[in-house]
Amino acid sequence: MEMNSLEKLYENDSYIKNFKANIVDVKSDEDGSVLLVLDRTIFYPEGGGQPSDTGIIGNCRISHVFKKDKVIYHRADKKPDTLNDVDCRIDWERRFDFMQQHCGQHILSAAFGNLYGCNTIGFHLGEKYVTIDIDIQSLSEDDAKRAENVSNDIVFQNLPVTCHYPSKDELSKYKLRKQPTVEDNIRIVEIEGFDFCPCGGTHPSRTGDVGLIKIRKWEKYKNSVRVEFVCGNRALKDYQW
Structure with a gap:
Protein backbone atom coordinates (compact mmCIF):
# COMPACT_ATOMS: atom_id res chain seq x y z
CA MET A 1 0.00 0.00 0.00
CA GLU A 2 1.32 3.44 -0.89
CA MET A 3 1.45 5.98 1.91
CA ASN A 4 -0.45 8.43 -0.28
CA SER A 5 -3.44 6.04 -0.33
CA LEU A 6 -3.51 5.75 3.47
CA GLU A 7 -5.66 8.24 5.36
CA LYS A 8 -3.44 9.52 8.19
CA LEU A 9 -6.02 10.87 10.61
CA TYR A 10 -3.41 12.02 13.14
CA GLU A 11 -2.08 14.67 10.75
CA ASN A 12 -5.20 16.84 10.90
CA ASP A 13 -6.65 15.99 14.32
CA SER A 14 -4.36 14.79 17.10
CA ASP A 25 -2.91 -6.71 5.02
CA VAL A 26 -1.56 -9.03 7.73
CA LYS A 27 2.13 -9.96 7.73
CA SER A 28 4.56 -11.82 9.98
CA ASP A 29 7.72 -10.04 11.12
CA GLU A 30 11.10 -11.71 11.54
CA ASP A 31 10.58 -11.96 15.31
CA GLY A 32 7.26 -13.74 14.84
CA SER A 33 5.08 -10.75 15.71
CA VAL A 34 2.08 -9.82 13.59
CA LEU A 35 2.11 -6.65 11.46
CA LEU A 36 -1.18 -5.04 10.50
CA VAL A 37 -1.72 -2.57 7.66
CA LEU A 38 -4.87 -0.42 7.77
CA ASP A 39 -6.68 1.66 5.17
CA ARG A 40 -6.73 4.59 7.64
CA THR A 41 -5.00 5.18 10.95
CA ILE A 42 -4.76 7.52 13.91
CA PHE A 43 -1.64 5.68 15.17
CA TYR A 44 1.45 7.85 14.77
CA PRO A 45 4.44 5.84 13.47
CA GLU A 46 7.79 6.35 15.18
CA GLY A 47 9.79 9.07 13.47
CA GLY A 48 11.13 12.61 13.65
CA GLY A 49 12.33 12.09 17.22
CA GLN A 50 8.85 11.08 18.46
CA PRO A 51 8.00 7.52 19.62
CA SER A 52 5.01 5.74 18.15
CA ASP A 53 1.52 5.46 19.54
CA THR A 54 0.32 2.24 21.14
CA GLY A 55 -3.21 0.97 21.66
CA ILE A 56 -5.83 -1.52 20.48
CA ILE A 57 -6.94 -2.70 17.04
CA GLY A 58 -9.88 -5.09 17.38
CA ASN A 59 -8.74 -7.99 19.58
CA CYS A 60 -5.05 -7.06 19.17
CA ARG A 61 -2.77 -5.06 21.43
CA ILE A 62 -0.52 -2.69 19.43
CA SER A 63 2.94 -2.20 20.96
CA HIS A 64 4.74 -0.32 18.19
CA VAL A 65 3.96 1.47 14.93
CA PHE A 66 6.55 2.15 12.26
CA LYS A 67 6.90 3.17 8.63
CA LYS A 68 8.88 1.15 6.10
CA ASP A 69 8.91 1.53 2.33
CA LYS A 70 6.02 4.02 2.51
CA VAL A 71 3.80 1.60 4.47
CA ILE A 72 2.68 2.08 8.10
CA TYR A 73 2.84 -1.16 10.09
CA HIS A 74 1.09 -1.75 13.43
CA ARG A 75 2.86 -4.43 15.50
CA ALA A 76 0.23 -6.66 17.14
CA ASP A 77 0.40 -9.39 19.78
CA LYS A 78 -1.84 -11.77 17.80
CA LYS A 79 -3.69 -12.19 14.52
CA PRO A 80 -6.95 -10.25 14.21
CA ASP A 81 -10.24 -12.12 14.40
CA THR A 82 -11.89 -9.77 11.89
CA LEU A 83 -10.63 -7.53 9.08
CA ASN A 84 -13.46 -5.14 8.28
CA ASP A 85 -14.87 -2.19 10.22
CA VAL A 86 -12.53 -2.87 13.13
CA ASP A 87 -12.69 -0.78 16.32
CA CYS A 88 -9.36 0.93 17.03
CA ARG A 89 -8.19 2.96 20.03
CA ILE A 90 -4.94 4.69 20.88
CA ASP A 91 -3.47 4.99 24.39
CA TRP A 92 -4.61 8.56 24.93
CA GLU A 93 -2.48 9.32 28.00
CA ARG A 94 0.65 8.42 26.03
CA ARG A 95 -0.48 10.38 22.95
CA PHE A 96 -1.33 13.54 24.90
CA ASP A 97 1.99 13.36 26.74
CA PHE A 98 3.84 13.24 23.42
CA MET A 99 1.74 16.14 22.10
CA GLN A 100 2.75 18.23 25.12
CA GLN A 101 6.44 17.35 24.84
CA HIS A 102 6.70 17.77 21.06
CA CYS A 103 4.94 21.12 20.92
CA GLY A 104 6.92 22.24 23.96
CA GLN A 105 10.07 21.40 22.02
CA HIS A 106 8.96 23.62 19.13
CA ILE A 107 8.32 26.47 21.56
CA LEU A 108 11.61 26.09 23.44
CA SER A 109 13.66 25.67 20.25
CA ALA A 110 12.08 28.80 18.78
CA ALA A 111 12.73 30.71 22.01
CA PHE A 112 16.42 29.78 21.97
CA GLY A 113 16.63 30.66 18.28
CA ASN A 114 14.91 34.02 18.66
CA LEU A 115 16.94 35.00 21.72
CA TYR A 116 20.40 33.73 20.83
CA GLY A 117 20.35 33.01 17.08
CA CYS A 118 21.04 29.30 17.57
CA ASN A 119 19.55 26.32 15.75
CA THR A 120 18.22 23.07 17.16
CA ILE A 121 20.36 20.35 15.57
CA GLY A 122 19.16 17.38 17.63
CA PHE A 123 15.90 16.31 19.28
CA HIS A 124 14.94 13.24 21.30
CA LEU A 125 11.59 12.61 22.97
CA GLY A 126 12.22 9.97 25.62
CA GLU A 127 9.83 8.20 27.96
CA LYS A 128 10.87 10.43 30.89
CA TYR A 129 12.72 13.45 29.52
CA VAL A 130 13.12 15.43 26.31
CA THR A 131 16.40 16.80 24.99
CA ILE A 132 17.38 19.27 22.30
CA ASP A 133 20.88 20.02 21.06
CA ILE A 134 21.41 23.68 20.19
CA ASP A 135 24.43 24.92 18.22
CA ILE A 136 25.69 27.32 20.85
CA GLN A 137 29.02 27.14 22.68
CA SER A 138 27.74 27.80 26.19
CA LEU A 139 24.56 28.53 28.12
CA SER A 140 24.40 30.47 31.37
CA GLU A 141 21.75 30.12 34.05
CA ASP A 142 20.35 33.53 33.11
CA ASP A 143 20.23 32.53 29.42
CA ALA A 144 18.32 29.34 30.24
CA LYS A 145 15.92 31.17 32.56
CA ARG A 146 15.19 33.77 29.91
CA ALA A 147 14.38 31.11 27.28
CA GLU A 148 12.23 29.26 29.81
CA ASN A 149 10.29 32.43 30.64
CA VAL A 150 9.69 33.27 26.97
CA SER A 151 8.52 29.70 26.34
CA ASN A 152 6.05 29.70 29.21
CA ASP A 153 4.72 33.08 28.15
CA ILE A 154 3.86 31.51 24.78
CA VAL A 155 2.06 28.71 26.64
CA PHE A 156 0.09 31.15 28.80
CA GLN A 157 -0.99 33.12 25.71
CA ASN A 158 -2.79 29.95 24.56
CA LEU A 159 -1.90 30.62 20.92
CA PRO A 160 -3.44 28.58 18.09
CA VAL A 161 -1.32 25.76 16.65
CA THR A 162 -2.20 25.03 13.03
CA GLU A 170 4.69 28.28 -1.60
CA LEU A 171 7.38 27.63 1.02
CA SER A 172 8.88 31.08 0.55
CA LYS A 173 5.76 32.56 2.16
CA TYR A 174 6.71 31.02 5.50
CA LYS A 175 9.49 32.24 7.78
CA LEU A 176 10.73 28.74 8.55
CA ARG A 177 12.91 28.00 11.56
CA LYS A 178 14.49 25.17 9.56
CA GLN A 179 14.14 23.77 6.05
CA PRO A 180 12.08 20.64 5.26
CA THR A 181 13.92 17.33 4.94
CA VAL A 182 11.35 15.97 2.46
CA GLU A 183 10.31 17.23 -0.96
CA ASP A 184 6.75 15.90 -1.08
CA ASN A 185 3.81 16.17 1.34
CA ILE A 186 5.48 18.99 3.28
CA ARG A 187 3.71 19.82 6.54
CA ILE A 188 4.36 23.07 8.39
CA VAL A 189 3.33 23.45 12.04
CA GLU A 190 2.61 27.08 12.93
CA ILE A 191 2.47 28.57 16.41
CA GLU A 192 0.65 31.79 15.64
CA GLY A 193 2.99 34.76 15.41
CA PHE A 194 5.89 32.84 16.93
CA ASP A 195 7.13 29.83 14.95
CA PHE A 196 6.88 28.01 11.62
CA CYS A 197 8.55 24.60 11.49
CA PRO A 198 8.34 21.56 9.18
CA CYS A 199 7.08 18.63 11.25
CA GLY A 200 5.08 15.43 10.88
CA GLY A 201 4.43 14.91 14.61
CA THR A 202 1.34 15.26 16.77
CA HIS A 203 0.61 18.62 18.42
CA PRO A 204 -2.16 20.22 20.49
CA SER A 205 -4.46 22.75 18.87
CA ARG A 206 -3.38 25.54 21.25
CA THR A 207 -0.21 26.20 23.23
CA GLY A 208 -2.11 26.20 26.53
CA ASP A 209 -2.43 22.42 26.30
CA VAL A 210 1.37 22.11 26.52
CA GLY A 211 1.32 23.13 30.18
CA LEU A 212 4.41 24.23 32.08
CA ILE A 213 7.77 24.00 30.28
CA LYS A 214 10.61 23.32 32.73
CA ILE A 215 14.31 23.14 31.86
CA ARG A 216 15.91 20.54 34.14
CA LYS A 217 19.58 20.81 33.19
CA TRP A 218 22.02 21.36 30.33
CA GLU A 219 25.52 20.23 29.45
CA LYS A 220 28.18 20.61 26.81
CA TYR A 221 27.67 17.99 24.09
CA LYS A 222 30.23 17.78 21.26
CA ASN A 223 30.13 21.24 19.63
CA SER A 224 26.72 22.12 21.03
CA VAL A 225 24.74 22.33 24.27
CA ARG A 226 22.24 19.61 25.18
CA VAL A 227 19.21 20.91 27.08
CA GLU A 228 16.98 18.51 29.03
CA PHE A 229 13.42 19.59 29.79
CA VAL A 230 9.89 18.39 30.55
CA CYS A 231 6.44 19.77 29.77
CA GLY A 232 2.90 19.52 31.08
CA ASN A 233 2.16 16.50 33.24
CA ARG A 234 5.84 15.51 33.23
CA ALA A 235 6.74 18.91 34.68
CA LEU A 236 4.10 18.47 37.41
CA LYS A 237 5.48 15.04 38.33
CA ASP A 238 9.00 16.48 38.37
CA TYR A 239 7.90 18.91 41.10
CA GLN A 240 5.99 16.34 43.16
CA TRP A 241 7.59 14.34 45.94
Whole structure:
Protein backbone atom coordinates (compact mmCIF):
# COMPACT_ATOMS: atom_id res chain seq x y z
CA MET A 1 0.00 0.00 0.00
CA GLU A 2 1.32 3.44 -0.89
CA MET A 3 1.45 5.98 1.91
CA ASN A 4 -0.45 8.43 -0.28
CA SER A 5 -3.44 6.04 -0.33
CA LEU A 6 -3.51 5.75 3.47
CA GLU A 7 -5.66 8.24 5.36
CA LYS A 8 -3.44 9.52 8.19
CA LEU A 9 -6.02 10.87 10.61
CA TYR A 10 -3.41 12.02 13.14
CA GLU A 11 -2.08 14.67 10.75
CA ASN A 12 -5.20 16.84 10.90
CA ASP A 13 -6.65 15.99 14.32
CA SER A 14 -4.36 14.79 17.10
CA TYR A 15 -7.30 14.55 19.52
CA ILE A 16 -9.07 11.59 17.88
CA LYS A 17 -8.93 8.67 20.31
CA ASN A 18 -11.18 6.06 18.66
CA PHE A 19 -11.86 5.20 15.03
CA LYS A 20 -12.86 2.38 12.73
CA ALA A 21 -10.68 0.98 9.96
CA ASN A 22 -10.29 -1.97 7.63
CA ILE A 23 -7.26 -4.23 7.93
CA VAL A 24 -5.98 -4.55 4.36
CA ASP A 25 -2.91 -6.71 5.02
CA VAL A 26 -1.56 -9.03 7.73
CA LYS A 27 2.13 -9.96 7.73
CA SER A 28 4.56 -11.82 9.98
CA ASP A 29 7.72 -10.04 11.12
CA GLU A 30 11.10 -11.71 11.54
CA ASP A 31 10.58 -11.96 15.31
CA GLY A 32 7.26 -13.74 14.84
CA SER A 33 5.08 -10.75 15.71
CA VAL A 34 2.08 -9.82 13.59
CA LEU A 35 2.11 -6.65 11.46
CA LEU A 36 -1.18 -5.04 10.50
CA VAL A 37 -1.72 -2.57 7.66
CA LEU A 38 -4.87 -0.42 7.77
CA ASP A 39 -6.68 1.66 5.17
CA ARG A 40 -6.73 4.59 7.64
CA THR A 41 -5.00 5.18 10.95
CA ILE A 42 -4.76 7.52 13.91
CA PHE A 43 -1.64 5.68 15.17
CA TYR A 44 1.45 7.85 14.77
CA PRO A 45 4.44 5.84 13.47
CA GLU A 46 7.79 6.35 15.18
CA GLY A 47 9.79 9.07 13.47
CA GLY A 48 11.13 12.61 13.65
CA GLY A 49 12.33 12.09 17.22
CA GLN A 50 8.85 11.08 18.46
CA PRO A 51 8.00 7.52 19.62
CA SER A 52 5.01 5.74 18.15
CA ASP A 53 1.52 5.46 19.54
CA THR A 54 0.32 2.24 21.14
CA GLY A 55 -3.21 0.97 21.66
CA ILE A 56 -5.83 -1.52 20.48
CA ILE A 57 -6.94 -2.70 17.04
CA GLY A 58 -9.88 -5.09 17.38
CA ASN A 59 -8.74 -7.99 19.58
CA CYS A 60 -5.05 -7.06 19.17
CA ARG A 61 -2.77 -5.06 21.43
CA ILE A 62 -0.52 -2.69 19.43
CA SER A 63 2.94 -2.20 20.96
CA HIS A 64 4.74 -0.32 18.19
CA VAL A 65 3.96 1.47 14.93
CA PHE A 66 6.55 2.15 12.26
CA LYS A 67 6.90 3.17 8.63
CA LYS A 68 8.88 1.15 6.10
CA ASP A 69 8.91 1.53 2.33
CA LYS A 70 6.02 4.02 2.51
CA VAL A 71 3.80 1.60 4.47
CA ILE A 72 2.68 2.08 8.10
CA TYR A 73 2.84 -1.16 10.09
CA HIS A 74 1.09 -1.75 13.43
CA ARG A 75 2.86 -4.43 15.50
CA ALA A 76 0.23 -6.66 17.14
CA ASP A 77 0.40 -9.39 19.78
CA LYS A 78 -1.84 -11.77 17.80
CA LYS A 79 -3.69 -12.19 14.52
CA PRO A 80 -6.95 -10.25 14.21
CA ASP A 81 -10.24 -12.12 14.40
CA THR A 82 -11.89 -9.77 11.89
CA LEU A 83 -10.63 -7.53 9.08
CA ASN A 84 -13.46 -5.14 8.28
CA ASP A 85 -14.87 -2.19 10.22
CA VAL A 86 -12.53 -2.87 13.13
CA ASP A 87 -12.69 -0.78 16.32
CA CYS A 88 -9.36 0.93 17.03
CA ARG A 89 -8.19 2.96 20.03
CA ILE A 90 -4.94 4.69 20.88
CA ASP A 91 -3.47 4.99 24.39
CA TRP A 92 -4.61 8.56 24.93
CA GLU A 93 -2.48 9.32 28.00
CA ARG A 94 0.65 8.42 26.03
CA ARG A 95 -0.48 10.38 22.95
CA PHE A 96 -1.33 13.54 24.90
CA ASP A 97 1.99 13.36 26.74
CA PHE A 98 3.84 13.24 23.42
CA MET A 99 1.74 16.14 22.10
CA GLN A 100 2.75 18.23 25.12
CA GLN A 101 6.44 17.35 24.84
CA HIS A 102 6.70 17.77 21.06
CA CYS A 103 4.94 21.12 20.92
CA GLY A 104 6.92 22.24 23.96
CA GLN A 105 10.07 21.40 22.02
CA HIS A 106 8.96 23.62 19.13
CA ILE A 107 8.32 26.47 21.56
CA LEU A 108 11.61 26.09 23.44
CA SER A 109 13.66 25.67 20.25
CA ALA A 110 12.08 28.80 18.78
CA ALA A 111 12.73 30.71 22.01
CA PHE A 112 16.42 29.78 21.97
CA GLY A 113 16.63 30.66 18.28
CA ASN A 114 14.91 34.02 18.66
CA LEU A 115 16.94 35.00 21.72
CA TYR A 116 20.40 33.73 20.83
CA GLY A 117 20.35 33.01 17.08
CA CYS A 118 21.04 29.30 17.57
CA ASN A 119 19.55 26.32 15.75
CA THR A 120 18.22 23.07 17.16
CA ILE A 121 20.36 20.35 15.57
CA GLY A 122 19.16 17.38 17.63
CA PHE A 123 15.90 16.31 19.28
CA HIS A 124 14.94 13.24 21.30
CA LEU A 125 11.59 12.61 22.97
CA GLY A 126 12.22 9.97 25.62
CA GLU A 127 9.83 8.20 27.96
CA LYS A 128 10.87 10.43 30.89
CA TYR A 129 12.72 13.45 29.52
CA VAL A 130 13.12 15.43 26.31
CA THR A 131 16.40 16.80 24.99
CA ILE A 132 17.38 19.27 22.30
CA ASP A 133 20.88 20.02 21.06
CA ILE A 134 21.41 23.68 20.19
CA ASP A 135 24.43 24.92 18.22
CA ILE A 136 25.69 27.32 20.85
CA GLN A 137 29.02 27.14 22.68
CA SER A 138 27.74 27.80 26.19
CA LEU A 139 24.56 28.53 28.12
CA SER A 140 24.40 30.47 31.37
CA GLU A 141 21.75 30.12 34.05
CA ASP A 142 20.35 33.53 33.11
CA ASP A 143 20.23 32.53 29.42
CA ALA A 144 18.32 29.34 30.24
CA LYS A 145 15.92 31.17 32.56
CA ARG A 146 15.19 33.77 29.91
CA ALA A 147 14.38 31.11 27.28
CA GLU A 148 12.23 29.26 29.81
CA ASN A 149 10.29 32.43 30.64
CA VAL A 150 9.69 33.27 26.97
CA SER A 151 8.52 29.70 26.34
CA ASN A 152 6.05 29.70 29.21
CA ASP A 153 4.72 33.08 28.15
CA ILE A 154 3.86 31.51 24.78
CA VAL A 155 2.06 28.71 26.64
CA PHE A 156 0.09 31.15 28.80
CA GLN A 157 -0.99 33.12 25.71
CA ASN A 158 -2.79 29.95 24.56
CA LEU A 159 -1.90 30.62 20.92
CA PRO A 160 -3.44 28.58 18.09
CA VAL A 161 -1.32 25.76 16.65
CA THR A 162 -2.20 25.03 13.03
CA CYS A 163 -0.84 22.89 10.19
CA HIS A 164 -0.22 23.94 6.59
CA TYR A 165 0.52 21.82 3.52
CA PRO A 166 2.29 24.14 1.08
CA SER A 167 3.75 23.25 -2.28
CA LYS A 168 7.49 23.77 -2.73
CA ASP A 169 6.74 27.01 -4.56
CA GLU A 170 4.69 28.28 -1.60
CA LEU A 171 7.38 27.63 1.02
CA SER A 172 8.88 31.08 0.55
CA LYS A 173 5.76 32.56 2.16
CA TYR A 174 6.71 31.02 5.50
CA LYS A 175 9.49 32.24 7.78
CA LEU A 176 10.73 28.74 8.55
CA ARG A 177 12.91 28.00 11.56
CA LYS A 178 14.49 25.17 9.56
CA GLN A 179 14.14 23.77 6.05
CA PRO A 180 12.08 20.64 5.26
CA THR A 181 13.92 17.33 4.94
CA VAL A 182 11.35 15.97 2.46
CA GLU A 183 10.31 17.23 -0.96
CA ASP A 184 6.75 15.90 -1.08
CA ASN A 185 3.81 16.17 1.34
CA ILE A 186 5.48 18.99 3.28
CA ARG A 187 3.71 19.82 6.54
CA ILE A 188 4.36 23.07 8.39
CA VAL A 189 3.33 23.45 12.04
CA GLU A 190 2.61 27.08 12.93
CA ILE A 191 2.47 28.57 16.41
CA GLU A 192 0.65 31.79 15.64
CA GLY A 193 2.99 34.76 15.41
CA PHE A 194 5.89 32.84 16.93
CA ASP A 195 7.13 29.83 14.95
CA PHE A 196 6.88 28.01 11.62
CA CYS A 197 8.55 24.60 11.49
CA PRO A 198 8.34 21.56 9.18
CA CYS A 199 7.08 18.63 11.25
CA GLY A 200 5.08 15.43 10.88
CA GLY A 201 4.43 14.91 14.61
CA THR A 202 1.34 15.26 16.77
CA HIS A 203 0.61 18.62 18.42
CA PRO A 204 -2.16 20.22 20.49
CA SER A 205 -4.46 22.75 18.87
CA ARG A 206 -3.38 25.54 21.25
CA THR A 207 -0.21 26.20 23.23
CA GLY A 208 -2.11 26.20 26.53
CA ASP A 209 -2.43 22.42 26.30
CA VAL A 210 1.37 22.11 26.52
CA GLY A 211 1.32 23.13 30.18
CA LEU A 212 4.41 24.23 32.08
CA ILE A 213 7.77 24.00 30.28
CA LYS A 214 10.61 23.32 32.73
CA ILE A 215 14.31 23.14 31.86
CA ARG A 216 15.91 20.54 34.14
CA LYS A 217 19.58 20.81 33.19
CA TRP A 218 22.02 21.36 30.33
CA GLU A 219 25.52 20.23 29.45
CA LYS A 220 28.18 20.61 26.81
CA TYR A 221 27.67 17.99 24.09
CA LYS A 222 30.23 17.78 21.26
CA ASN A 223 30.13 21.24 19.63
CA SER A 224 26.72 22.12 21.03
CA VAL A 225 24.74 22.33 24.27
CA ARG A 226 22.24 19.61 25.18
CA VAL A 227 19.21 20.91 27.08
CA GLU A 228 16.98 18.51 29.03
CA PHE A 229 13.42 19.59 29.79
CA VAL A 230 9.89 18.39 30.55
CA CYS A 231 6.44 19.77 29.77
CA GLY A 232 2.90 19.52 31.08
CA ASN A 233 2.16 16.50 33.24
CA ARG A 234 5.84 15.51 33.23
CA ALA A 235 6.74 18.91 34.68
CA LEU A 236 4.10 18.47 37.41
CA LYS A 237 5.48 15.04 38.33
CA ASP A 238 9.00 16.48 38.37
CA TYR A 239 7.90 18.91 41.10
CA GLN A 240 5.99 16.34 43.16
CA TRP A 241 7.59 14.34 45.94
